Amino acid sequence: MRITAILFALLAGTALSPTTAAAQDPAPVAEASGSLIAGGGTGTISLMVPWLQPGNQVVFTDARAHLVDGGAYGASLGLGARAAVTPDWTLGANVYLDYLDTARDNGFTQAGFGLEAFHGDLEVRANAYLPLGDRTRADHEFDRLFLDSGQLFFRQGQEQALRGADAEIGGRLPVFAADSPVTLKAFVGGFVHDGEGIDTDPGVSTRAELSFAALPGLAAGSALTVGLGATYSERDKGDLFASLRLRVPLGGQGGRNTETDPMLRRVERAPTIRTHVGTTGAREATVFADSGEMIGGVAELSAASGDAAALNALAAAQGRNGLLLASGTIDLDAPLVLGTEQRLLGANQRLAVRSARSGIVTSFGTAGPNAVLRGTNAAADVLVLGDGATVAQIGVVGGRNGIAANSLGGVLLSDVTVSGAAANGIALSGVDRAVLRNVTVVGAGANGLAMSGGTSLVAANLVLADTGSSGIRLDGVGTTTLETVTVRNTGGIGVAVQGGASFQAESLTVANSGADALVLDGIDRSRLTALSVSHAQGRGIAVNGGSDLELADVSVSDTGDDGIRLDGVNRLSAEAIRIARTSGTGLTLNGGSNVAIAGALVADTAAGGVVLNGVDGFAGRDLRIARSGAAGVTVNGGRSFSIGGLEIANTASDAVTLNGVDSATLSAGRLERTGGSGIVANGGASFSASDLAIASVGATGMTLNAVDRVALNAVRIAATGTEGLVVNDAGSLTAVDLGVARTGGDGVQINRAGQASFVSLLVSDVGGNGVTLNQGAMIAFDGVAIGNVGGNGLGVTNVAGLSLADFTVDGAGQAGFRASGASRDFDGDLTVRNSARACSSDGTASLTQTGGAVFTINGVVTDPATCP
Template sequence: MKFPSLFAAALVSGTALSSHALAQVQQPIVELDGNLAYGHGTGGVGIFLPFLLDGGDGLFFDAGGSFVEGSARQASFGIGYRHRIDNGWLLGAYGYYDVFNSDHGNSFNQLSFGAEALGPIHEARTNIYLPLTDDKYAASLSRAFVSGSDLRIQAGRELARTGADAEAGMRLPVFPDGMAAEMKIFGGAYWYDGDTGLDDTLGVKARTEVSFAGLPGVSGSTFTLGASVSHDNENDTEFGLTARLRVPLGGSSRSGNAAFDPMFQRVERSDFVRTHADGNGLIEAAEFVHGGRAVGKVVNVDDASGDAAAINAALAAAGQNALVLANGTIALDQAMQLGTGQHMLGGGGVIAVRGTNSRIETAFRNDGQATALHGTDPLANVVAMASGSEIAGVTITGGLAGIASNGASSISIRNVDISQTDGDGIRLDNVTGAAIDNAYIHDLFVCDNNTACEFAVGRPNLAPHAAISALGTSGLSVRNTVIGSVTYGIFAGSRIDQSDWPEVITHAATNIVIDNVTISKSRREGILLVAANDVEMNKVTIDNSEQGLDMDLVVLQGTSDVTITDMTLKGGVNGLMLVSAMSLPEEAATTNVKFKGLNIDGTRNAGIFFNPVSDIHFEDVAITNAGSYGAFIYGSNFQGPVSDITFENIRVENASTAGLYFSGPAENIRGDITVVGTPLNCLADQGTWSATSLTQTDGSVLTLNGGTLDASRMTATCR
């Protein structure tokens, strides 16, 4: 139970106690304190409920809580009895239940018991602390290490410690008798048990405090300032400062020095559960977080391991789920083959593992040299990945594709740098489940040959020399990735069988996520999706403004169920191309596409180009400095109209010709568009062959600069 709930329970309990018909019930005392001690700042709040009994003895209920830096927190509940004896002395005994939430996210409970002797000048007390909670894991202190050919995890642990303390002190006669103030000094010692492999902690402490009674307007209140010092064999010397305010609710008749009556003073004890955390917990077997399989044999590869054939033999001998630690520069004359479940980690790279029993996750770091894999054969891939494999923390140059996988599932590619390949940077064929994260793919072969390299719907399975080529791949995610100076940026398409008519999709490109990706200087499309569906793009930037030759920046060809947010497009022929082709399988249609937050700047033709597509929605779009039109709406009598397009809060600024251009049939184009700094709001193809028209049904209304574009007069208006 967290502190707020516990403290609320304390207040309810206190209210119930104070409602009893006790003639000697006293006003509850609220306590506020702030402390700076042991390297931590704390703030506390508590309530002390005293009840006087016949003969001058008293009972009390005490509840409080402390808020600690690092989000740790404490709640305490206690009851006690105080008995007055001759000569002004008071003897007391008490018990408390403490709950402590540590910085490591663990909760500990303890019981504590104490006794006190409080006199007019001197006082003394002692406490014992008895934890009720077993040892717990401390995930942040866990570590992974290699032992022989095995990877092991030693769990961090946190434990509560049994302890005791005692102190004695006295009031110093530094203030005049008539002044409502007092100063006390104390000295004491403490001990905490050192079982479970720890040394006992023995320490001494001293503290002093100065208290003042009767704050203006609050009778019976006290304000205390204190300082402390402690020294032990665990923490050496530590200092602390305290400020504390105690206020009786509704005031009190105990004014002046009577406000210091020991019957009502606070209980001095360590309300925090003393814990110890270290990395000396149980040692256990490890498993990969990716894939969830137990880590197999650990094998090292470097330039002394031999050629690619020798390395592959070693990887095969290591078996499934091996951890491959690669170090230094390694030349490969054929593909390095990662087997099923094998994880390759370059020097300086980290990989997530967890304990098979504790389930604690931690990171293992390869402390070897930075790893560079160089493919010497331009017709061979550098690394080939099997199902469940992972590669992380490597630089790859040369070869055909830097990383390739065919027919695999659940592969992971992280923290890789790929350049100077003759083919693709990463090539995925018919893969199910591929995660690419924090990749830098740059300076690949750039193809200017349209015949060899331009994508065509007549050969939909080919978009060569891409930074990432994913054909027939489902469950693809590309995150936190930078791509630059390539032919294509990202190509993701369904594998289409063209051996018969109609063509059919054999492996669908579906469930695709592109998040926080930047692409620049792509000779052809930055992102090309063909016959894909279920696509999400977020925080994608494509900037081809610094090159003379390029193509459209984003092309959705026969792609459906797409959500795009926060996209920026610069340069290119058209920023965004939405198109469907009759030669693709029937289900490959561009429809149900939603944009929110789209900025397009400096295209050579249109900001957005529509071929026959439907059900496309735009919100919060800015198109600036388009070379011709903000949006080109190009329907076809043969393929069909551009239909069901919604514009919400669209601004076209400084287009060279017109905000909108219509050619061919368009249906149900609705929304609002603002056009500024542009010669014409709209322009329509007047050729008889184009059959330009705008048909609005179901209440569809399109406004340009606040004026409705009348469908019946569209060709007359847009000129």
């Protein structure tokens, strides 16, 4: 009614304005009206224009615009004619074209046809309405699925324009004088509507109108009409309505009343197109939305359906693509067997289906108590799947295997819970495509999920718990994809995978396994991301053979053996690895090649932190090891080993032990608080270290034995239990920017070096010699400062050639320089200060000065040959 009031006010304002148009007989009539019915309002403005008036006849057009509360709007355009066929009778006919845009945003068009007859105060009229064009529009709110004779059908929801007709008879009641400006009319009538898919709906109507003419301030012939009425039909039941209408001639009518004059009366007809909203579409067959297969028979399964034999007969009767709807607890003493492409749905599960003709997708399901299949025979499986079977929203309890399938093309399990199976919760053999979603298996006597053979397994949101053996056991499955899977409290291996082309797991959690947590054997491609392993009685992760293994965001803790053990794996890429509290080593790699690890933390291991045995090609970055029961890193054999950003602390033995590594490179690291040495390297073609700090170690800072080529750059060694740097039997040694301090033994000790070069060496606060050289072909120093040493500043034995440049000893507890053995060919500058003895020799050294060597001993230039 809000819209009606606005329209009425606008038209009234137009009518009250002065007019200068010449009088016509008759002239156009403007109208504003509104009605209220069942809480909804309709407002209309119209203009009725007479065009031809030959004698007692009129041809007119009638244009109307409608607004309806709720957002609907429409328009009508009509053409009509009236003629006084006798002095007492006036007959009329009209045709209208109507348009409506409904509150549901659907547009409809109809044609209307009307007949009229007026005899004095008597009025008789009839109208017919015929929709044009597309009379229906889809409305998915009213889409419906229904069962009929064991088949599932679909009807589309629609809004449709209805066919209809109405008629009424009535006229002026003799309540007021015939010439009174007040008129009371009453009418009775009937109507009928029908459409596709709905019953014909006839009804009756009655209305009364009170009109007031000679309205002050308005043009002659204007009339204000107030109406009340009622309708009744079988579908809509009873309705009351009220109306208000103002009609104003534009230009004057010579006093003719627009409500009583037969030539000027309004055309009475339905104000807008009548529509119906409901499930009225044609009946259609249905198909499964995911497969496009026609849905077979539909049957309900419950305890009332009988025993296993009766249930299997009922399932078989539904045929291929049959749909079985289960509810409540169903006891089974033998397996329930699903046929080919059959689907078993529990109560409250929705299934996506599509109408076969219109292609509309909707969902279907039943409500009721949750469906549980309870196996009462521990020697029989509970549910056996057919080829392409689907199971959803079902609980399975007891039996031998909870769910079993053999030699099938594929199966789908969704929202399934299996508990208390005597053997496996789910047992699949030779199933090519297995898909599991939202599946929980609890309390299986053997494995939670066991699958052998088959092309692929895809599982997401799985929980497998409290199993007698493994949570998941896969043998020879082609490709496996796990996402968001939890395995806990298993009597055996948490997840065991044997063979297969590829294995991928994301967000896999394995906890409290009775043996290893995760074992992969002989898999070509494996990827583990967001993996969490904890409290395994055996190893955390064990991978045997295979290639192309990727680890990312992996956490392993509290294991009874090694945290991660990889045997014979080629091409390993790992990042963001965390290993803690292992009874064995943190990470062990045996054999394999091309290993890359970036970002790893290994802590609190009973044995070594990282152990590599025979790995050909290891590249690491940002590796941290803390509190290991043996060496932090042990590398035995292998072609190459390189690591940057290595941090090791609190190891029971050496920080790094390298045995027989062809090429080893360490950079940008810190090694501290070790029970043994910082670094021990035995054998190998080359060793290099740069930007490395070693501190607070129990033995030597760095010991290099029989390494052909040694290169050190920006290395700091401090607080060692014995020597700082020991190099034995090196083919060549190059050290740049080397600092050694606070050692229990010598700062630097070189034994049997072929060639050695030191540039920028600082040694201080050492318990033994600052630098000790035992046997060497040619050793050169440039920019050396040795201070506060307990022994000799520089001790030389059997060195064939020695070159000193800017070499200073300040504060030696014994000799600043001591030579012994067959040492000869000294060249360069040596400065000794504040030492117990300037220089000394055991008498066997041949201190031959070459190249003008200058020894400055306590400020006095000294010939090295004069050293006592």
